[in-house]
Amino acid sequence: MAENKTMPYAVGPPKFSGKFQAELEDLFRWRRDVRRFRPDPLEAGRLEQLIHIASLAPSVGYSQPWRFVLVNEPALRQKVRLNFEECNRAALSSYEGEQAQKYATLKLSGLDQAPVQLAVFCDCSTTAGHQLGRLTMPEMLQYSVVLACHTLWLAARACGIGVGWVSILDPQKLSADLGIPSEWKLIAYFCIGYPEEEHLDPELSRYQWEQFQPPELIVK
Numbered sequence: 715m716a717e718n719k720t721m722p723y724a725v726g727p728p729k730f731s732g733k734f735q736a737e738l739e740d741l742f743r744w745r746r747d748v749r750r751f752r753p754d755p756l757e758a759g760r761l762e763q764l765i766h767i768a769s770l771a772p773s774v775g776y777s778q779p780w781r782f783v784l785v786n787e788p789a790l791r792q793k794v795r796l797n798f799e800e801c802n803r804a805a806l807s808s809y810e811g812e813q814a815q816k817y818a819t820l821k822l823s824g825l826d827q828a829p830v831q832l833a834v835f836c837d838c839s840t841t842a843g844h845q846l847g848r849l850t851m852p853e854m855l856q857y858s859v860v861l862a863c864h865t866l867w868l869a870a871r872a873c874g875i876g877v878g879w880v881s882i883l884d885p886q887k888l889s890a891d892l893g894i895p896s897e898w899k900l901i902a903y904f905c906i907g908y909p910e911e912e913h914l915d916p917e918l919s920r921y922q923w924e925q926f927q928p929p930e931l932i933v934k
Contacts, residue, residue, distance in 0.1 A: 741872055746916055748876030751827040751907035756875065761830060761906070764875075768866035773858035774851075775843025780862040781898055785831040793891040794883070794903070795825050801882045816923060824878045828905030833888070834863055839897035859901045866904075876909035 730738075765782050773779060785791055802822065809817050825831070836859040848854050867877045885900035894900075918924050 741868055743914060744912075745867055745871045746876075746913060748878045748905070748907075748909045749821045749824045749917065750910040751824045751829070751876065751878075751905065752910050753827060753829060754908050755829045756907065760873065760875070761832075764866050764869050764873075764906075767869040768862045771858070771862040771865040773843070773861070774848055774854035775846030777840055777843030777846075777848075777855060777858065779837045779840050779842070779855050780859045780901075781835040781837050783833040783835065783892060783894065785833055785892065790892060791825070791831060794831065794888060797883050797887055797891070798823055798825060798880060801884055805882055816921070820918070820921060820923065822882055823880045824905035824907070825880065827910070828878065828907040830904075830906035832904045832906060833892060833894075833900065834859060834866075834902040834904065835889075835894060835898040836901050837895075837898055839895075856899065856901060863902045863904075870906060874908065876907060878905040879903070880905060 761784075768782075769778065769780065771780075785794065806814060806817055836856045838855060840855075863879075870877050880903045883900075883903055888903065889896075889898065889900055913920065916926075919926060
C-alpha cells in the first residue's frame with residue numbers, strides 16, 4: 715500500500731490536556747489589540763514563521779486567498795501614516811461633545827513605533843478552490859483571509875508578540891500607494907512588535923470608550 719503523505723499525524727489526532735485548554739483561553743484573553751510597541755526588531759525568521767502558521771487557517775474551497783505584503787520602505791510607511799492622519803481627522807469630525815473629546819485622546823495606531831508593518835489582502839481573482847463554496851456566498855473568500863489574520867494574531871501573542879489592526883485607512887489609496895493589483899482587496903493593516911506594556915483588559919474598555927458585552931445579552 716502506498717504511503718499516505720497527506721495525514722498530518724502518524725497515529726491519530728492529538729489529545730489536548732485540560733492545562734492546554736486553560737492556556738488556550740488565556741491566549742484568547744491576552745490577544746489584545748496593541749498600539750504601544752517597543753522598537754526592538756523581531757528575531758530573524760519569526761515573521762516568516764507567523765505567516766506560515768497564518769497560512770494554516772481554513773479557507774473556503776481550500777482557496778487560500780490571503781496575500782501578505784511587508785511594508786518596510788520609509789517612504790511607503792510615510793504614505794500610510796499620512797493616509798491614517800487624514801482618515802483619523804475625518805473620523806474625529808463625525809463625533810461631537812464628550813465623545814469627540816474621548817476620541818481625540820485615544821491612541822489608535824502603532825505606526826510610529828512598531829518594527830513590522832504588514833498589509834494583508836484577499837486575492838479576489840484567485841481560481842484556487844474552483845469556486846467551491848463561493849457561488850452562493852462570494853464574501854467567504856474575504857472571510858477566509860480574516861481567519862488567517864486571527865490565526866496570525868494568536869500565533870504572535872503565543873510568542874509574546876503584539877499585533878495592532880489599523881483600520882482607520884482609505885483602502886483604495888493604500889492599495890494604490892503600495893502598487894497592489896486591482897483584484898486584491900485590503901483586509902487588514904497590521905503593526906507588529908513587542909508590546910511596550912501588557913494589559914488583560916482592552917484599551918478601549920480601559921479608557922471608557924466601550925465595555926464588554928456579556929454573551930447572555932447577545933445570544934438569542
